[in-house]
Amino acid sequence: MDPGKFLLFATGGLADAAYLFIVAAGLSLVFGALRVINMAHGSLYMVAALVSVIVANQLGASIGFLPALLAAVLVAASIGAVIEVTVLKRVYGHEHLVQLLATYAIALIIGGAARLIFGPNYRTTAAPVQGSLSILGYSYSLYAFVTIVAAILIGAAMYGLLFRTRLGRNIRAAVSDPELLNASGVNVTLLYTTVFVIGAGLAGLGGVIVAPSQAVDPTIGDSVLVLAFAISVIGGLGSIIGSAVGALMVGEVISFGLINPTTNSFALAFVFIVMTVVLTVRPWGLFGRPEA
Amino acid sequence: MKQAGAWWSSWLPSRRPDRVRWALAIVLLLAAALLPPASLYLESQGLIESARFEIVLGVTALILALWAVSYNLMLGYAGMVSFAHAAYYGVGAYTVAILLQRYQISYFAALALAPVVAAVVGIVTGFVALRAVRLYFSLLTLAISQLLYSLAEGWYGVTGGDNGINGITAPDQLTDYPTLYYFVAAVVGLSLLVMFVLTRSPFGAALKAVRENRERARSVGINVKAYELAVYTIAALFAGLAGALFPLVQPSVVPSMLFWTENATPVVVALLGGIGSFLGPALGAFVYTGLDNSLSRDFPYQLDVLLGAIVLGVVLLVPGGFASAPDLIAQLRRRIVGGEATPVEAETRGEAIRMIDVTRAVEAHAIPTEHIERGRVLLKLEGLSRSFGGLRAVESVDLEIHEGDRHAIIGPNGAGKSTLFNLITGRMRPSAGHVWFDGRDITGRPPHVIAKAGIGRAFQITMIFPRLTVLQNLQYAMLAHRGRTVQPWGLADRIYRDEATELLDAVGLGPYAETPAGQLSHGDQRAIELAISLALGSRMILLDEPTAGMSAFETRKAMELVRRIATERNLTLLFCEHDMSVVFGTARTVTVMYQGRVLTQGTPEQIRSDPEVQAVYLGELDLDEQQAAPA
Numbered sequence: 077m078d079p080g081k082f083l084l085f086a087t088g089g090l091a092d093a094a095y096l097f098i099v100a101a102g103l104s105l106v107f108g109a110l111r112v113i114n115m116a117h118g119s120l121y122m123v124a125a126l127v128s129v130i131v132a133n134q135l136g137a138s139i140g141f142l143p144a145l146l147a148a149v150l151v152a153a154s155i156g157a158v159i160e161v162t163v164l165k166r167v168y169g170h171e172h173l174v175q176l177l178a179t180y181a182i183a184l185i186i187g188g189a190a191r192l193i194f195g196p197n198y199r200t201t202a203a204p205v206q207g208s209l210s211i212l213g214y215s216y217s218l219y220a221f222v223t224i225v226a227a228i229l230i231g232a233a234m235y236g237l238l239f240r241t242r243l244g245r246n247i248r249a250a251v252s253d254p255e256l257l258n259a260s261g262v263n264v265t266l267l268y269t270t271v272f273v274i275g276a277g278l279a280g281l282g283g284v285i286v287a288p289s290q291a292v293d294p295t296i297g298d299s300v301l302v303l304a305f306a307i308s309v310i311g312g313l314g315s316i317i318g319s320a321v322g323a324l325m326v327g328e329v330i331s332f333g334l335i336n337p338t339t340n341s342f343a344l345a346f347v348f349i350v351m352t353v354v355l356t357v358r359p360w361g362l363f364g365r366p367e368a
Numbered sequence: 369m370k371q372a373g374a375w376w377s378s379w380l381p382s383r384r385p386d387r388v389r390w391a392l393a394i395v396l397l398l399a400a401a402l403l404p405p406a407s408l409y410l411e412s413q414g415l416i417e418s419a420r421f422e423i424v425l426g427v428t429a430l431i432l433a434l435w436a437v438s439y440n441l442m443l444g445y446a447g448m449v450s451f452a453h454a455a456y457y458g459v460g461a462y463t464v465a466i467l468l469q470r471y472q473i474s475y476f477a478a479l480a481l482a483p484v485v486a487a488v489v490g491i492v493t494g495f496v497a498l499r500a501v502r503l504y505f506s507l508l509t510l511a512i513s514q515l516l517y518s519l520a521e522g523w524y525g526v527t528g529g530d531n532g533i534n535g536i537t538a539p540d541q542l543t544d545y546p547t548l549y550y551f552v553a554a555v556v557g558l559s560l561l562v563m564f565v566l567t568r569s570p571f572g573a574a575l576k577a578v579r580e581n582r583e584r585a586r587s588v589g590i591n592v593k594a595y596e597l598a599v600y601t602i603a604a605l606f607a608g609l610a611g612a613l614f615p616l617v618q619p620s621v622v623p624s625m626l627f628w629t630e631n632a633t634p635v636v637v638a639l640l641g642g643i644g645s646f647l648g649p650a651l652g653a654f655v656y657t658g659l660d661n662s663l664s665r666d667f668p669y670q671l672d673v674l675l676g677a678i679v680l681g682v683v684l685l686v687p688g689g690f691a692s693a694p695d696l697i698a699q700l701r702r703r704i705v706g707g708e709a710t711p712v713e714a715e716t717r718g719e720a721i722r723m724i725d726v727t728r729a730v731e732a733h734a735i736p737t738e739h740i741e742r743g744r745v746l747l748k749l750e751g752l753s754r755s756f757g758g759l760r761a762v763e764s765v766d767l768e769i770h771e772g773d774r775h776a777i778i779g780p781n782g783a784g785k786s787t788l789f790n791l792i793t794g795r796m797r798p799s800a801g802h803v804w805f806d807g808r809d810i811t812g813r814p815p816h817v818i819a820k821a822g823i824g825r826a827f828q829i830t831m832i833f834p835r836l837t838v839l840q841n842l843q844y845a846m847l848a849h850r851g852r853t854v855q856p857w858g859l860a861d862r863i864y865r866d867e868a869t870e871l872l873d874a875v876g877l878g879p880y881a882e883t884p885a886g887q888l889s890h891g892d893q894r895a896i897e898l899a900i901s902l903a904l905g906s907r908m909i910l911l912d913e914p915t916a917g918m919s920a921f922e923t924r925k926a927m928e929l930v931r932r933i934a935t936e937r938n939l940t941l942l943f944c945e946h947d948m949s950v951v952f953g954t955a956r957t958v959t960v961m962y963q964g965r966v967l968t969q970g971t972p973e974q975i976r977s978d979p980e981v982q983a984v985y986l987g988e989l990d991l992d993e994q995q996a997a998p999a
Contacts, residue, residue, distance in 0.1 A: 113506075113507075163680065166684055167683070167684070171447075171502075172449075172503040172506070173447060173449050173502075174683055176503075176506060177449070177639075177683045178679075178680060180632070181676045181679035181680035182680065184632060184636075184672050184675055184676030185672070185673050185677060185680070187672055187676075188669045188670065188671070188673035188674075188676060191668075191672070192670065192673070298627070298628070302510060302511075302514050302628060305510060305511075306511060309504075341522030341523070341529065342519070342522045342523075344514065344522075345515055345518035347514075348511040348512070348514050348515035348518065351508075351511045352512065355500055355504060355508050356499045356500075359500045359504050360504075
C-alpha cells in the first residue's frame with residue numbers, strides 16, 4: 077500500500093477515534109464511579125448533536141459553532157442531571173438487570189421525544205473550520221485535525237480533573253473504594269450527580285464535535301452507543317486510558333476495514349469480533365479490573 | 369396436598385391466585401381462538417372495516433407472543449438480559465427468506481429448518497457470551513447482535529445486503545386468512561405448551577434456582593453455565609421459529625430486524641404483560657400489537673415515549689424484585705399498600721474472642737464428652753496451601769477428619785479458616801496440596817462436583833433461594849443434587865414433596881413450607897440451609913460461623929438443632945466459629961489455626977488448657993485494642 081493512502085486511512089481512523097473517545101470516556105467514567113451502565117448515553121449524544129446543528133445553522137456556521145457547542149452541552153448535561161436525580165438514584169446498588177432496563181427505558185423515551193420535537197429527518201451543518209490540505213497526494217479536511225486536537229485536549233482536561241483536583245480525587249475514590257468514600261464525609265449524593273452530569277456532558281461534547289462531519293438524525297445515538305460500549309469494554313469499563321486505547325483500536329479497525337472493497341461492508345463486524353475476543357480472553361478489558 | 373373428590377381435582381390449582389391466573393389464561397386462549405370468526409362476524413355487521421386486517425393483526429400478535437415468551441424464558445426464569453434476541457428472530461426470518469427465494473423449497477420445510485439454524489447460531493454465540501456473567505454477558509450479547517447485524521447488512525451475496533430480501537409470499541395453502549391464523553396459532557400454541565412444560569419441569573426449577581442465587585445453585589450441584597447456555601439456546605430456537613413465521617405477514621426481511629434496538633419489542637412486551645407469569649408476555653403481545661396499531665399511524669413517536677415510560681414505571685415501582693417476582697401484581701400491591709419489612713442482612717462480625725468468657729460458657733453448655741470413635745477418615749487434607757500474591761493465607765495444612773466427628777476450627781481473624789473452607793468446597797483452587805474426601809481426590813474440582821460428592825456447606829452469609837418457598841428450596845436442591853434437573857418435563861413442585869416436608873419438620877420449619885424463604889428470620893434461614901444440606905444427602909457439613917449475626921437465644925436454638933441433626937443422621941461436622949461457647953459446646957475435636965498453619969489439635973479440654981493457644985488469642989486481643997485505639 078502506498079504511504080499516502082496508508083496515512084489517509086490512519087488519519088481517518090484517528091478522527092473517528094477522537095469523537096468516539098470523548099463519548100466512550102463519559103460512559104466509562106459513569107460506570108467506574110456509579111457502577112451503572114447508561115444505555116441512554118447515546119441518546120444524550122444524539123440530542124446534543126441535533127441541538128448544535130440547529131443552533132449553528134441559525135447563527136451561521138462560522139460564528140455559530142461556539143454558542144452551539146455551549147447550548148448543546150448544556151442541554152445534554154441538564155438532561156443528565158434530571159435522569160440522575162429522578163431515576164438513577166433509585167436504582168444504585170440494584171442488580172445490573174434493573175439498571176440496564178431503567179436506562180434503556182430512558183433511551184426509548186428520549187428517542188421518541190427527539191423525533192417528536194425535531195422530526196425524524198436528518199440535518200447537516202457546515203464545519204466551523206473550512207478548507208483542506210493535501211498530503212502525499214491525498215486531500216484532508218482541516219476539521220478532521222480539529223477533531224483530533226479537541227479529543228486530545230479533552231483527554232488532557234479529564235486527566236487534570238481526575239488527578240489534580242479535589243473533585244477528581246473523590247471521583248477516583250468512588251471508582252476504587254466506594255465504602256471508604258462513604259466513610260470519609262464526602263457528599264456522595266452530590267458527587268454522583270456531578271459525575272453523571274460530567275458523563276452526560278461528554279456524550280454531548282462528542283455529539284457536537286461529530287455533527288459537522290455527518291448527517292444527524294434521532295437514530296445516530298443507537299449505533300454510537302454500541303461503539304462506545306465496544307470501546308469501553310475493550311479498554312476496561314471505568315478506565316479513561318482504556319477508553320483512549322479502545323477508541324484508537326476501534327477507529328482504526330473501522331477505517332482500515334473500509335480499505336479493501338471485498339471486506340468494507342464488514343468493517344463494523346471486525347469491531348465486534350475484536351470486542352468479543354477481548355471480552356472472552358479478558359472479560360474486564362485491557363485496562364480494567366475484574367469486578368469483585 | 370391430597371384432596372378428596374373427583375379424580376381430576378388434584379389437577380386443580382389449590383391456591384386462589386393460581387385459580388385466578390388459570391381462569392385468565394383460559395379466557396385469553398379462548399379469545400385468541402375466537403378471533404377470526406369474531407372478526408368475520410363484526411365485519412358482516414359492519415362494525416369493523418376489514419376482518420382480513422384484524423386477522424393479520426392477530427397473526428402478528430401471535431408471532432410476537434412467541435417471541436416475547438421465548439425472551440422471558442431468559443429474562444423472567446433465568447434472570448438474563450440479552451440484547452441478541454432480535455438477532456435470532458432475524459436469523460429465523462432470513463433462513464426462511466433465503467430458502468424460499470433461492471432454493472424454492474416448500475415454506476413448511478423452511479419453517480422446520482429455521483429454528484434449527486437459529487438454535488445453532490444461538491448455541492455458538494451463546495457459548496461465547498456466557499464466558500462472561502451478568503452485565504458483561506449483556507454487553508457481549510450486544511456485540512454478538514451487532515456482529516450478526518453487520519453480517520446481514522454486509523453479506524450481499526447471501527442476504528441481499530441492506531436491501532434485504534423482498535417479495536416473499538405465503539404458501540398457497542395459507543392464503544385464506546382464517547387458515548393462516550389457525551396455522552400460526554397452532555404453531556405458536558404448541559411452542560408455548562412446550563415452553564410451559566419446560567418452565568414447570570425440574571429443568572425449569574434449576575433455572576429459577578440460578579436466577580435466585582447463582583452461588584447457591586452451584587453449591588447444590590447445578591452446573592450454572594450449562595443451564596444458562598441451554599435456556600439461551602432454547603430461547604434462540606423459539607425466537608428463530610417466531611422469525612420464520614414473520615414472512616407470512618411481511619413480504620420483506622431486512623437487516624435492521626437484527627439491530628440491537630429491536631430488542632426493545634420483546635423486552636417491552638414481556639414487561640407489559642408481567643415477566644413473573646408464563647402467559648404474561650403473550651398477553652402483553654396482544655396489548656402491544658393493539659397499542660402499536662392504534663397509535664403508530666398517527667402518533668408513532670408518542671408510542672415510543674409511552675413504552676419507555678411503561679418500562680421505567682415497572683422497573684422503578686418494583687425495584688429488584690420485578691426480575692423474579694413470582695407475582696408482579698402482588699408485588700405492586702405490596703409496594704403501594706405497603707408490606708412486610710425485608711429481613712435484615714447478616715453482617716459478619718469480626719469480634720475478638722475473649723478466653724475469659726470461655727470457661728464459664730463451657731460450663732454452661734458443655735455436653736458430656738463422648739468417646740470419639742476413631743473411625744474411617746472421611747476428609748483428609750494433605751499439604752494444602754493457597755497464597756494470594758505474597759500472602760500465604762493457608763500454608764501446608766494437614767488435617768484428618770473422622771466420620772461422625774464434630775470438628776471445630778478456631779483461630780484469630782486472618783488465620784485462614786475461610787480460605788481453608790473455600791479450598792475444601794472448591795470455591796478456590798489450592799496452590800499446592802490435596803483434598804481427599806472418602807478416599808476420592810477432589811482437589812480443585814468445581815463446587816457443584818464437590819457438593820455432589822457429599823460435602824454440604826452453610827455459608828457465612830445466608831445462602832438460600834429467597835423468592836422460592838421454603839419447600840421449593842429443598843425440593844429444587846434435591847432435584848439438582850440427584851441429577852434430575854436435566855428432565856424437561858414433569859412438575860418439579862410435585863417431586864420429592866413428601867421427603868422435603870419430612871426434612872422441614874425435622875428442622876422445625878414445617879409450618880413455613882409455603883412461605884418465601886427470604887421472609888423468614890435469620891436463624892430460620894440458616895435452618896433452611898441446614899435442611900438443604902441434609903436434602904443433598906451430605907455426609908459432611910461445613911458451617912462457616914453458623915451463628916454469626918444471631919441473638920444468644922437463636923444461637924442456642926440453632927446449635928441444639930445442629931447437634932441433634934448431626935447425631936440423628938450421623939453427620940460429620942466441620943465448622944469454624946468465633947463464639948467459644950458454640951465451639952466448646954458442640955465440638956469433639958478442635959483444631960487451632962494461626963497465620964495459615966495448624967497450630968495444634970486436640971479435645972476441647974486440651975485446647976482450653978493449652979498455653980500456646982491462649983497466647984495466640986491474647987496476642988490478637990492486644991492487636992485489636994491497638995487497632996481500635998486511633999479510630
